[in-house]
Amino acid sequence: MLLRHTPKEINKRTALTINPAKTCQPIGAMYAALGIHGCLPHSHGSQGCCAYHRSALTRHYKEPVMAATSSFTEGSSVFGGQANLLQAIDNIFTVYEPDIIAVHTTCLSETIGDDIPQIARKAQADGKIPEGKYVIHVNTPSYVGSHVTGFANMTKAMVDYFAESNGGKLKQINLIPGYVEPSDMEEIKRIADVMGLRSVMFPDTSGILNGPQTGKYEMFPKGGVTVDALRSVGDSMATIGLGGLASGPAVRALDTKCGVRCEVLDLPIGFKATDRFVDTMRKMMGVNVPDAITTDRGKLMDIITDMHQYFYGKKVALTGDPDQLIALTEFLVSIDMQPVHIVTGTSSKGFVDRIREITASVPVPVNVDAPGDMFLLHQRIKNEPVDLLIGNTYMKYIARDEDIPLVRFGFPIVDRIGHSYFPSVGYRGGMRLLEKILDAILDRQDRDAPEESFELVM
């Protein structure tokens, strides 16, 4: 057994986290910052943070992940990191020539209390920030919230730093995709595009963290939202933020700052959430939904009705971030599966109530642990076994010990490919998710079936 010390009996823990279902703010901020065109994320703290975040993102995307660090020494942690950051800004603009440096803090610099805007102003004054280039920042203390919080904060910073309203209304919609894969962002943009809408998406990591292999390396590839686009969001007709936790702050900030009409929706995972996304775009922008989208939806519904017997009543344990879990749980319930153990390491207001509401129709008890960890999830599974696991790569240890099939979803996925190329959002993403779920369930049935009931047709 790989997790041989995990007991079935559950004793409440108040101090010790075991096998976390979250990580810290800065990595989320770094991921979001990579979604700005020509941006180099900068970690203001010990160099280890930056190394860890780059490694974690690299393993998940199998792509280059560039970011710089202030490389704090013992000295800087005593006297403050201003000198380090000033030197870093100089080096970065001189050597790597990004358009923007997006600084996020760490537990170290937060504990010291470094004032990033003041340091940035100093750099500006010292002429270390070239004409037309920017240093933006966000505070991401690692001891508050989680990677999702960091992502949300950096996304909000994009609004705080760049959004401006020049009165005029642009015929475009702002799409804040939430903490999803580059492939998901691509798909969300595609849907808006098919609906005939011009959209500004931020952050947008597509084309950056799922780039092609061409034999040529570009440190700042084509993708990402441009500064000009970010400037324009204040004049957009509407804003849709996907995922309350990851996109809510930016949406609200933009509303407050520029009064852009806005809606915060669930991540468009599954047909119901995608329906709401598409229909909201339709209503906000006054357009019709083209057949292409209705057809994609129909294909998803086709899989659901054709294969319903394999979904029906199957028990699932899932872990991920609140925004993902809300949409995913709704999707599973909508196809008559039974999500019975739901764990996230990120606590967020209203999450548990929302899950309770979504799972009200589930005829078996549903455990929701927020915050919880994978150790607890494993214990829950030992007490109430499931047919399927959905979660990140760390779940594979539970999957093997308990001999339960695993569908990989969320962050990080470091032992399979596909997530950065194929979406799980929208109707097409739903089709992909169902295919993965069916493969897992049917492979297991094929493996365990007695010979006389080994099925040719399923």
Added chain:
Amino acid sequence: MLLRHTPKEINKRTALTINPAKTCQPIGAMYAALGIHGCLPHSHGSQGCCAYHRSALTRHYKEPVMAATSSFTEGSSVFGGQANLLQAIDNIFTVYEPDIIAVHTTCLSETIGDDIPQIARKAQADGKIPEGKYVIHVNTPSYVGSHVTGFANMTKAMVDYFAESNGGKLKQINLIPGYVEPSDMEEIKRIADVMGLRSVMFPDTSGILNGPQTGKYEMFPKGGVTVDALRSVGDSMATIGLGGLASGPAVRALDTKCGVRCEVLDLPIGFKATDRFVDTMRKMMGVNVPDAITTDRGKLMDIITDMHQYFYGKKVALTGDPDQLIALTEFLVSIDMQPVHIVTGTSSKGFVDRIREITASVPVPVNVDAPGDMFLLHQRIKNEPVDLLIGNTYMKYIARDEDIPLVRFGFPIVDRIGHSYFPSVGYRGGMRLLEKILDAILDRQDRDAPEESFELVM
């Protein structure tokens, strides 16, 4: 053991086929005919043929498959099926109101020697064929060739019946997709479209055999090539036929009949064959390849270089149709896998030589059996085990007995979904194939790894 009587020792068989790797012509003709808009395929023979073909296609696509039959009785097989076909034509046009009836023969009517054109003329004369409607036909004796032959013949019939040249050149390209999935046809059209080309695809089963679930049933859905489009192919600038066996005859017929410049290429499975397809379109039509396509290619190459260590040297046994096997084998070799057993039930000129040429660089012996059957393939595997199986659902019996992972590909796939929605052609299809191959290989590694080498990062 499910195939407990299959011995390792191989004795040549000359008369008995066991577990065939092909089926008969008419089903291919029926599938192709479904790729014409508003067409009802008609099987001229015993009603069992039609029932079998509809069932087989339905299980594979999980979609309605409509076709009529002449329901031969003992009498008709003695006196000929003219009366049956005449009555059928009358009933079909009266009750189901298709635009076209596409008649294909069977071993029965071929053995009798019914003359379909003559019967159709009679129907015409009797006024049983409404104004502006058509009865086309193709001879598909079940005892010649295979389902691929039937598909090729029906495709050629579309040219024979409809193609005409009116001198003028239309700025469009004819794409004859070969025996592939609706999803593949969609993807081939998409690629041409992204390249800015107007294309006529025939047959085109997309939208017909991968239709949406909308709660409304249409017997003749939107998809399929229209008669008007078929009429225009004679004036197209160029024709590309994919898969020599399935598309060659139609391509040559069109060239002969209307002198349309043409190329017959391999199915665009894998980056090399897709490169040839894209580059040929580029050259024939004098257009540039947009970045979007170059990027898709780069993503495929990215998966190949990132995950190369898992492909390298892995032995594969595959079965399918010649056109598929040629492209698939080239793809596997191009990523350093080792296709060591290749079986098709369909014999075709030059197939073996082509495979030999493609596998020349494979450092281990390669068995090519054409025609062969799955019984022989299984025996080959017992003699030289492999790491992976690629083939249709019937392969699952070998997979379970020999405990080898299976990637489902080809026809029929009746125990999983996805093939009719997600393509395996083009760069995107290549990405999907590689994802499936990797899932199969890595799942197996995860299953068999000793605990100390159970990997988090792969």
Added chain:
Amino acid sequence: MKILDEKTTAPEEPTLDPIEVRQELLRKYPTKTARKRAKQIVVNEIPEGGALPEIGANTRTIPGIITQRGCTYAGCKGVIMGPTRDIVNITHGPIGCGYYSWLTRRNQTRPATLDDENFMTYCFSTDMQEQDIVFGGEKKLRAAIQEAYDLFKPKAISIFATCPVGLIGDDVHAVAREMKEKLGINVFGFSCEGYKGVSQSAGHHIANNGIFSHVVGLNDEVKEGKFKINLLGEYNIGGDAFELDRILDECGISVVSTFSGNSTYDAFANSHTADLNTIMCHRSINYVAEMMETKFGIPWIKINFIGGEATAKSLRKIAAYFEDAELTARVEEVIAKEMPEVEKVREEVRARCEGKTAMLFVGGSRAHHYQELFREIGMKTISAGYEFAHRDDYEGRNVLPGLKVDADSRNIEELEIHPDPNRFRPRKSDEEMAALKEKGYRFKDYDGMMPEMSPETLVIDDISQYESEQLIEMYKPDIFCAGIKEKFVVQKRGIPMKQLHSYDSGGPYAGFRGAINFYREIDRLVNSKVWGELKPPWMENPELAATYAWD
């Protein structure tokens, strides 16, 4: 799963006038076709004592109307030989016929050990090529049989003739005799060319005749067991026969052979040693029972294990035949043990299904038997029909004498059977038989579908694609039962569809546990929320939020 939603509130009884519906179904047909179909579409009536309306059945399919029927080959290979694991079944013909009948019928089989033979996962064909058609295929057939023998050394090999075989004059029976001689194993052929008869039914007949002539009675060994029966017309789809074996075994009743599910050559050969033939699917096999009674003196009765009550009833009927107190007691014990769970689930499910409607168009007896299961959970069958049945399957066995044999039936051989000089042994004396009948015990008899259906319901034989679509549009049933070819057409209309041929890879549905499985399955199908989600919101309310529209 949601316990109640808009769909589960009992729908008002269809107020449609069946006479008009029938007219509507026929309206669009060409006259000749309409005249023919009119005979096969009947509005059910249950006249006091009088005769049921006559229905046209087992007549030719009309070319072009899109039937769901299969051919004689399918019926022959599928029904008897298909489910029998230890015979090598070689299809003599082009590759297709063998290919399509390969593993697609879901007859489960369970060899006792790994060394027991099981050829059901294999497809054997002579894959006839053009030269075989031109110069004859007997040579290739001979070679194929030899190759099969060399590879597998089976105890028996059977050959199935496909369409061209008859036309080119290959004599499969001659080849069979020759090879039987040569190899010293049982080899026999079937002239089941696809064009014979009007449906699978002809194939069943040919298969049954063949097995009766070539196998039944070859092994006189009398096996252990006080109460020995044969199960006829049980094909072990989804493991039905396993459930019945379990129940009968608990009752102390031994099954000598099952025609044919989980069946073996030896069991067929030995089947004449049973003391009672019980018939599940009367359509496919009642004449085998007839022949066995004539030749060996085994009485037969109709039973039905589809439905909890029906299962109990059938067990009692078998017990009653043997007139053994101990057996009767044992049977009651078993019923008492099994029924509570059946009823528990039935009540639970009934609460959600009561009042919903079903349509069944399938097979030759299933469309009849399965109405029982729907009835048990409070669902009404508003229309039904068979794919390949005969009039007696609709109206009851009493119409048999009146049936006229048409050209198509005439060319299906009827065996001339006489009592076996040595082995004919009446299981009961005429007195005993009389006494039982006296008590109302029904031998060799069965009712059809119609008497058990409500008046005003539509009974339709060999329903066409067109007719079923019209019916669905007009009645909007809560569930539709048929086969794979209909499945997705029905579902595309937003109506859940249940296959009663393959069970959609579900089952077993026979016996007590089968009933429980079926209740739950129907519950899943008719009460799932997904069927209410097919329409996207922008089609539910297409109006645009004007305030947001472009200024």
Added chain:
Amino acid sequence: MKILDEKTTAPEEPTLDPIEVRQELLRKYPTKTARKRAKQIVVNEIPEGGALPEIGANTRTIPGIITQRGCTYAGCKGVIMGPTRDIVNITHGPIGCGYYSWLTRRNQTRPATLDDENFMTYCFSTDMQEQDIVFGGEKKLRAAIQEAYDLFKPKAISIFATCPVGLIGDDVHAVAREMKEKLGINVFGFSCEGYKGVSQSAGHHIANNGIFSHVVGLNDEVKEGKFKINLLGEYNIGGDAFELDRILDECGISVVSTFSGNSTYDAFANSHTADLNTIMCHRSINYVAEMMETKFGIPWIKINFIGGEATAKSLRKIAAYFEDAELTARVEEVIAKEMPEVEKVREEVRARCEGKTAMLFVGGSRAHHYQELFREIGMKTISAGYEFAHRDDYEGRNVLPGLKVDADSRNIEELEIHPDPNRFRPRKSDEEMAALKEKGYRFKDYDGMMPEMSPETLVIDDISQYESEQLIEMYKPDIFCAGIKEKFVVQKRGIPMKQLHSYDSGGPYAGFRGAINFYREIDRLVNSKVWGELKPPWMENPELAATYAWD
């Protein structure tokens, strides 16, 4: 796989002038940065007898230049405790630090039985929240240790301090002492805050000091075995240590403990009973050997099991130390048994790799050791450097005396070690030692990377992202070796990249079988056709077939 293609023809030696290349690498930097980096970029020279050029190493990383270095916490938790399975390692800090060091280092471990402890698959953290930062986290740490104890009853618990811990003044050592007292098991802490030192190296030091102070010597039991050694600086990445155990075992040499791969608490506690310390990675651990010699009298030698020849050489060196004829003979047998296969594969691969070029920028000794393997298959290392090494790792141990201790090093505690009053036992007399040295036997000594590299090659310490990209552009090496952060940048340039931290989930690469694995792996990487396919045909020849163009 294709045996020969355009890439395998030996490339002409890079004609670049390394002096110019060095200038180019520095050109773009701001003056201050250039001055600092200039010290760390050296053109290698091998002066006759004279001193090697001095390289700047173990100095501060320059903010903003994009280093690949990690922090002290990473070095401390990763190097010693990480690979030790039976200690519960609790990270005291916000969740990230513990999360990122969870299962990512690929140290393999193999408990003897299912009942043996293995905590390596677990991540333990106090997940500090804002209030802990504000009010102090000792209370939570105490509670966490208690909960860990209650759940697992481990033999030892260690605590790792992260950045904020030091700043807010949590005293992990005090808490450790307190809980050790309370729980009666060994509990100890590490002040390995990420900001300490200049790289992982500081963390290694802190970890080694801790393990030496808290564990080494706790168990005096002398285990079986005639020739007992410790393996220092072997972390069992990809199973390296398993391969070494296999070989040493065959030679009859017992490994008392490995610092630290597949390691256990008890082995550490017992390690002072070995008679020889053999050092693989001098960087991470040479001072432990020093301390053990001083305290217990165990001599130490540098060995290297990376490479077939190197492995043979190291085995002989160990045998020579014990001066035992039988052992020497056994070692020769083993070498004779293993080398043929190694040479066979080496020759086969060499035929395809001869003349190709490599760059290595990784770790503190790997970039040195692995050059041996490339040399064995005829590949040339044209540039190399370490991520966290010190000058002696480049220039050789003889430079140690000259090293000046800077501020960053000074704040890493140096232990004051004295001979253990009871347990100090010189393994060899001064005479014996002298005699061995006489014969040229080298104790406590090692060469650096530079003496073994060709002149004119570039040696670069803590290479920056920018520098490595320039190097690749200019030299176009056939393979580049580094870590995960560099992997895809390099590969996007069409150059195959091999990770020497994680082995890309490959390995083992140590010992005889490891060498074979590595030869084949490099063969796969540098000879695969796929790297030649990155450019689509329309970019190879973009001209259009005019004849086809629109008319």
